[in-house]
Amino acid sequence: MHPRNSIVKIFSTFLQFDADSFSGWATDARLRRSIQNCIDKNSQIINRSDELAEQENFWANYWYKIWLKKSARLAQSHLSAYLQETCYWIAHKTVQSFASNQYKLSDCFQVAIASIDKVLKGFNPERSSGFKAYAKAIFSSAIRDTLRQRHEVDICSTWGLLRKVSQKRLSESLINSGLSPEVVNNYIIAWNSFKKLYVPQPGKPTRQLQKPDPETLKAIAENYNLQVQSLQVQSLQVQSLQTQASQIQSQIDPQTLENWLLRSAVSVRNYLYPNITSANTPTGEGDTTEYLDYIRDEKDSFISQMIDKEEEENRKSQQSEVSGVLKAAIESLNQQTQEILVLYYSQGLTQQQIAQELQIKQYTISRRLTKAKEVLIRSLSQWSQENLHISVNSDLLKTNSTVIEEWLEQHYQQSRN
Incomplete structure (x- = not known):
């Protein structure tokens, strides 16, 4: 699959499948006009970075704030387009972990992208390292839950x-x-x-x-x-x-x-086993009406930009502290458990492959991974209680579980690079 190389494409195109393989990017004309209009209107206040990833983050935060204020369908559509590649690679990784071809890549992709509402409603910038990283964890969870249900159906008379x-x-x-x-x-x-x-x-x-x-x-x-x-x-x-x-x-x-x-x-x-039709499929309509016709100009004032910058610096400081806490928690684990984490998150091996590599039982691998996550969740929950004055309850533990999963993915990905 070839990646998209411009902001306009990233926020206005959707992945298409042909015989369960990537076949290209389909452009939604209204979304293309929308993002181009926004780029033109905000050209004076956008930090023109040469790094495409920084530009992506700016526009992802921009549309998320609009969705947060208005629950606008336009914002959700742009963010859904933005997450297409993330969703594809999560689905691809899941399908590759199965020895048989019983699960199709396109099906897993559609299951994941259908959980975009859950991503939007659950994302918290103060507790997550980024919108894409959080979506990655939610997509992975959605696919696993669905396949678990389907597996139960498959093996039952x-x-x-x-x-x-x-x-x-x-x-x-x-x-x-x-x-x-x-x-x-x-x-x-x-x-x-x-x-x-x-x-x-x-x-x-x-x-x-x-x-x-x-x-x-x-x-x-x-x-x-x-x-x-x-x-x-x-x-x-x-x-x-x-x-x-x-x-x-x-x-x-x-x-x-x-x-x-x-x-x-x-x-x-x-x-x-529903027949899933992607909500992202472009309509191909010739309608000249744009979503932006119904949305007010979202330019931020200079003061608002300063406040946002300060909040961003605070978030980065907190994320740095959290990262230090979690790294220390990993170092407290025994050597074999640390090696299992590297093989699972950095090298992308399945539990069965790790068991063969280390010559131990697969259920031992599963228990070690679960135990490691529990240690990290306790460390993060304790830090949240001491620094953010957040009481530890079931909701916090559930949130921290998702945060830990995405942090592990990102941490070991950076280590590999």
Whole structure:
């Protein structure tokens, strides 16, 4: 993939795939006009650096501030364009870590870029080393979570999947498939009957659960019918339930029950494997109206620029202190754990590859990485409490976990360079 070499392209073009491979950059005409207009209007106050990375950071912060003030769709679109390469390389790294080709690069890319809202809402300039670094951590987490869910779906049989899925996920899946609320209620009652009566035998894995025998299907259907009858009796006593009860199918046979359960499983699989269409695809419209027509001039005053500069210096000072704290925490780890961190973050090896390199078990690698992150999180949380007077709670620990992940990526990347 060839990188983009100008600010206009970086903030107005989107990556395109062809047969799961990079095929080029597609330009959104409105975004191109927008960024060019901003460059022209702000030419007097922008520090014209020869470093493209510095210019990127300026415009990323510029659009993030606009989004923060107005939640403007224009700003979000520019930032989404800006993060295209970051998203691509995170997806590429994830796909390369799997021995098989079961996960496509384009799918992982779309899963990651779809989490742009989470990046925008979670980014905190005072706690992060940069917008792109934070997005990198969020994209990686989004892909891993999605693949973890899909892996569970892949290895489960139809009936095993129905045993493991939650009622909330099943309900979401059925609604997403286009079923009416009344029909969804029918399916949920049938599923609860299935869960109640078809219990795996002790010692046998739930994931590969086989189809219930005819007698069990008959018993499940009868249990469904009894539940519906009970609900109808309650509806006579409680008027508010009458409408709900009247909409539930009162009697079903084993074949109908089986069909409902099979459709439920299909809905869950489709829900976890959606057909993703990128929101970044250019429309190609000839509309001459620009987003900037609806946005006021965002030029900052000289005083505002001074305040921003002072805040930036404070952030850099804090980031330097945090970096020192985390480096000291790494040095406190044993030599083998430090070596594992280098192999994982600097050389990009998978846990399995590291295990082969060091001749130790893979689960040991996983535990060492987890333990190392816990040490760094405790160090960062203690520093935050002592210097920023932030109380340690679950939200802080969750935030610090994300910060640690992106810091490790950046720290070892710089070490390699």
